[in-house]
Amino acid sequence: MSENVKKRYKIEIDGETYTIAGPGSAEHVKVAEQLVNEQIEYLKEVNPKLSALQRANLVAFNAVADQIEKQKEVERLHEQDQ
Known part of the structure; x- marks a missing residue:
């Protein structure tokens, strides 16, 4: 099965279902859902x-x-490796 296959998920964010x-x-989806809800709370x-x-x-x-910030960090690390 290809990794580009889209899957459907039901999530709840701040009491709303999507x-x-x-x-x-x-x-991955569950962790993201949990983190967003933690930030909202x-x-x-x-x-x-x-x-x-x-x-x-x-x-x-x-x-x-x-x-x-993460992209800047990746770029800095990439420059250090060169």
Whole structure:
């Protein structure tokens, strides 16, 4: 079976159910779902006045910011190896 085959998964984020499709494993999807929900719960604790949309936007922003930092780290490591 090819790794590019899209599989469908049902996930729950902040009380809402979604069906997503992608090549990832069920374990990968479950871990991502759990991490997103943990971040949302943290935001609810530190600022309960945030709306669901504001929480979602902050989680998305943090994910992209983390991705940028990881990419910079990969590039630095790649440059060190050369």
